[in-house]
Amino acid sequence: MLLLKRFILLVVLALVSCATTTDPLTGEKVYTLLPTEEEVKLGREYIPQSIAQGEGLYPDGEAQEYLRQLGDRIAVHTPRRLPYRFYLLNSSAYNAFAIPGGGIFVTRGLLNLMEKESELVGVLAHELGHVNARHHARYLEKVVGVALLLQIASLVIADDKSTTDDVILQVAAIGAGLLTLKFSRDQEREADRLAVRFAVDSGYDPYALVGVFQKLKRAYKNTPPEWLSTHPLPDSRIKEVRSLIDSKGVPANLTQDSPAFYRIKERLKAHEGAYKAYEEGKKLLSKDRKEEALSKFLEAARLYDRFQMAYVFSASVLADLGRFEEALGYANRAVDLDPELLWTRFTKGYVLFRLGRYEESVRELEYAKRLVKAYADTYYYLGRDYEALGDFRKARENFETAIKLAGGKESWLVDARHRYNRYKRF
Numbered sequence: 001m002l003l004l005k006r007f008i009l010l011v012v013l014a015l016v017s018c019a020t021t022t023d024p025l026t027g028e029k030v031y032t033l034l035p036t037e038e039e040v041k042l043g044r045e046y047i048p049q050s051i052a053q054g055e056g057l058y059p060d061g062e063a064q065e066y067l068r069q070l071g072d073r074i075a076v077h078t079p080r081r082l083p084y085r086f087y088l089l090n091s092s093a094y095n096a097f098a099i100p101g102g103g104i105f106v107t108r109g110l111l112n113l114m115e116k117e118s119e120l121v122g123v124l125a126h127e128l129g130h131v132n133a134r135h136h137a138r139y140l141e142k143v144v145g146v147a148l149l150l151q152i153a154s155l156v157i158a159d160d161k162s163t164t165d166d167v168i169l170q171v172a173a174i175g176a177g178l179l180t181l182k183f184s185r186d187q188e189r190e191a192d193r194l195a196v197r198f199a200v201d202s203g204y205d206p207y208a209l210v211g212v213f214q215k216l217k218r219a220y221k222n223t224p225p226e227w228l229s230t231h232p233l234p235d236s237r238i239k240e241v242r243s244l245i246d247s248k249g250v251p252a253n254l255t256q257d258s259p260a261f262y263r264i265k266e267r268l269k270a271h272e273g274a275y276k277a278y279e280e281g282k283k284l285l286s287k288d289r290k291e292e293a294l295s296k297f298l299e300a301a302r303l304y305d306r307f308q309m310a311y312v313f314s315a316s317v318l319a320d321l322g323r324f325e326e327a328l329g330y331a332n333r334a335v336d337l338d339p340e341l342l343w344t345r346f347t348k349g350y351v352l353f354r355l356g357r358y359e360e361s362v363r364e365l366e367y368a369k370r371l372v373k374a375y376a377d378t379y380y381y382l383g384r385d386y387e388a389l390g391d392f393r394k395a396r397e398n399f400e401t402a403i404k405l406a407g408g409k410e411s412w413l414v415d416a417r418h419r420y421n422r423y424k425r426f
């Protein structure tokens, strides 16, 4: 019975996805389909990584809930049945993106830029357009291949013991490709077309999407929005969306706004000072002005006591300054605030390592590794922990993975090679 249900579900999903898998250029059906169930599994693997790259989740439950509800209201009008999940990221960059399987992310910076709820709906509907047209999945099918994807999907959800270095490296490579995936003009056109449809079907004014484009173009003069680096936006695209909406005709009485949107905007505004201090801290840190950076991060944490990344940076700079006990206090608070974030777990693990509390450090770093498999630093410090604990086989394994994952600029890379050679025979 269960098997039959599963079979029917697969057939239904296959039919749903087949409807949108015709290649817009050639008109041909795509035969190598990644089953939706596997796409969802694989996509789940990249949720913690996407959140880590977006500097964590925005630490306000009400804002997250607002985005989730708004996203769900649009998602029900889309043809692909997926477990859609919407996340408000902490980053001040102007960005929104989707990953395979239905994960959709919007940054605090982009939400700040939006002036009407219908604009935010335009952004979400556009990302839902990419997901419904299977643009991410098609990229994976083409670049990675379905057989390998299926294998990886089954391995990454199995226990950690079966994840070999090969799988970890594949996961890393796929993640890097996915999170910088640049869409073609045709794919953008298709996502825009679907966005207009989804917005209207959910009762929102689709012209707001044009407003979003114009705002992003204007913002470009100061800081190039990240959104534009993955979603090309030539002037012709703005014209096309406008004339598409004109030609369709828009029903009267579409929604522009809601009181909830303004309430959330107000909540974001209340923490502006904390975010300003935080950004200044990051700038100072990039110039290696650690003491000044620290005071900015501490200020940010004081101004917004749930701001997990302010605690993460405070802990990390304190550790750099050799003030490990103080660093641990901030790292503990960061983990309490956001236990599912790579940066809180990693930073606590790192500080515990520096304090010589190796077993506790291993616990945090193993947790960090389960969250994001492709972060090289975790493996290096795990190697150091296991080495200190006398487990040279595990030390060697972790140094080896760290070296394979390293991008080349890591300060510990030479040391990792040295230690790896020392424990080669274990």
Ligand SMILES: [Zn+2]
Pocket: 126, 130, 183, 188, 191, 230, 231
């Ligand atoms: Zn796009």
